[in-house]
Amino acid sequence: MYFVIVTIVALAAGYAIGVLRTQRAAISAQAQLKAEQQHAEEAMRKQAQALRAEFKAMSVEMMRTQSDSLRQQHLHTLEELLKPLGHDIEDFRTQFVKGHASLDGYIKALVEQTNSLGREAEDLAKALKGNNKLQGNWGEAVLNNLLSASGLTEGRDFTLQSHQPDGRGSVAIPDVVVHLPGQRNVIIDSKVSLKAFTDYVAADDAAQQEALLKEHVRSVRQHVKELAAKDYGRIVPDSIGYVLMFIPGEAAYVSAVTAAPNLPTEAYQQHVILINPTNLLMALQLAYNLWQSELQSRSVNEIYTSAEKLYKKFSTFAQNFVKIGKSIDQLHRTYDDAQRQLTTGRGNIVSQLEGWKEKGLNPSASMPDGLTFDEE
Structure with missing residues (x-):
């Protein structure tokens, strides 16, 4: 009985010691994990700071490079834009110098002319007086x-x-x-x-x-x-x-x-x-x-009168033109009737005349080649 109790106590003590060791190991592992996590976080923080610094430096460099490029490009564009203006300003300056010289001459001539007119007006006033x-x-x-x-x-x-x-x-x-x-x-x-x-x-x-x-x-x-x-x-x-x-x-x-x-x-x-x-x-x-x-x-009236006369004359011409057309149509109908009598149908004139040749008539002339007729 005593042996059994000792055994149970020993097992309980061993279990307790095991539990304590397990807890200590867990606490130690947890502390180590926390330390490693803090170390990792610190490393990540430093890396992030380094990346930010590097990115900032790269951004500054890129901005400087782009700024220089844009500045050069803008300078080139501005030069291209200002170049014609420079030519225009130079031309304007040249023309201004010429115009100024011409204006000086014109003003001098105008002053002389004014003085001359003044003298002429004075002489005219003296001459007109009385x-x-x-x-x-x-x-x-x-x-x-x-x-x-x-x-x-x-x-x-x-x-x-x-x-x-x-x-x-x-x-x-x-x-x-x-x-x-x-x-x-x-x-x-x-x-x-x-x-x-x-x-x-x-x-x-x-x-x-x-x-x-x-x-x-x-x-x-x-x-x-x-x-x-x-x-x-x-x-x-x-x-x-x-x-x-x-x-x-x-x-x-x-x-x-x-x-x-x-x-x-x-x-x-x-x-x-x-x-x-x-x-x-x-x-x-x-x-x-x-x-x-x-x-x-007056020109409008003349144009209107001329147009009226022209319209009247054209109206007369149109009437005559219609009459000519009707006459031509009548001539065609008369021609067609005459042609039918001459060459078509039974007993047409040409067929009768040609029939006489078969009966012994020997004329010295002949019908034209283009003349066709209906034979009986």
Whole structure:
């Protein structure tokens, strides 16, 4: 009994010792596994850091390489784009230098021309001063220049110095009669005196200038009355009823209507229209445009008339053409009838004539080869 108990105790102790050893081995293995796992994790961490560093270095290198490549490519592309621009800039610079030289020459010529015009204007003012006849001639010269610039043709679109009987034994001679479409006429007068205005421009004293400006307005009013008294609107056939009173200087016109704003209305009430060079040129160009429209309208009418005549003539031709066709058709039918009588059917003429040859007729001539006929 004792031996059995000892044996059981020994077995239990051995089992306990085995369990303890197994637990210790498991704990030791678990600790070793954990250490190896930590070591592996540390190794992987270091490797990952190394890979990140290497990848970063490679990325930086690749970016630098690509950046250099792109920079070179962009530089090349930019050079190709800028090269034509450089040529254009160089051409522009060359042209600018040439243009600048030409502009300098043009400005010098313009200055010389301006100085020349100034001298000519001064000489003209001196020449016109106090000489009404010369002023009238100058006004007519300016008017002629405007007529030429408008495109109108003398003799067709306007008449100079035409003699117009007034019905009272006298003859009126308006400076210009402009002819409008529709057989209407516009009279232009250019004989206004500018003596007071030239004196006004030359005066230095303000009081004297004021007096001369009033004299200039009075002179224009006086010429309006004289022009209205000539009654050109009645004398010239087909007149529009108003006379254009041409003031050849822009400054003279502006000074007069500025000093006397009612002056144009006063003149209009007397069937006279004050007009300056700018407005007259516009009016003359309007007349030119009216004539162009009239000529185009006439051309259209002529084309329409010609087309109408051509249509009528073609209609007659078509009727005759149809008649000819019908006659040809009738001729064909008559020909076919004659041919049938001559060559086809029983008793046709050719077969009868050929039958006579069989009966002893010996004619000196024969039927043409192309003639076919029905034999009996």
